[in-house]
Amino acid sequence: KAATESILQLHKGTVPRSYEGLVSLPGVGPKMAHLFLQEADSVVIGIGVDTHVHRIAQRFHWVPSTVKSPEDTRKALEAWLPAKYWGEINGMLVGLGQTICTPRIPRCSECPASGLCPSAFREAKGGVKRQRLPEIEDVGAVVPAPKRKRI
Known part of the structure; x- marks a missing residue:
């Protein structure tokens, strides 16, 4: 809501088309700015x-x-x-x-x-x-576990 109000009041209803303009909007961070520019304008200047x-x-x-x-x-x-x-x-x-x-x-x-x-x-x-389980080919043989003495 705050971003919408900012767009209407400060940008005359037009969404900013620059990274700096987008991140200046309330609630818009780097990820959303990068993804917006990529999807809306096919401009890739960073990773979202x-x-x-x-x-x-x-x-x-x-x-x-x-x-x-x-x-x-x-x-x-x-x-x-x-x-x-x-x-x-x-x-x-x-x-x-x-x-x-x-x-x-x-x-x-x-x-x-x-x-x-x-x-x-x-x-x-x-x-x-x-731990990662060994691959079947890496196992030489299947043997029973050694019996332990009970104390």
Whole structure:
């Protein structure tokens, strides 16, 4: 509502068409400004990073572990990811983050990128780490666990 009022009063009913103009609107941050410019004007000047993109970038180790916010993730990704991919990354990762690479219990076994992901099969509910299970080919033999003496 505040953004609408600002557009009507300060911009004569016209939505700003610059990044600076968009982020000056109440409630419009970097992510929305980047996505608006991309969708409305086909202008890609940055990556729209939300919590899903932020989480996946961390799980894939695309950003340093010290990066703690979506805005810092955006800056880190833009520093190394070629600009020609900036327009695609949000759309590809948001759906993955909403359905498979979820915050609490990621469904790594359903993820088409789990073989490339350094964090695959390591996260469990409550943040407890699990070890990745070995591939069948890596297991030499199946043997019973050794019997332990009861004391």
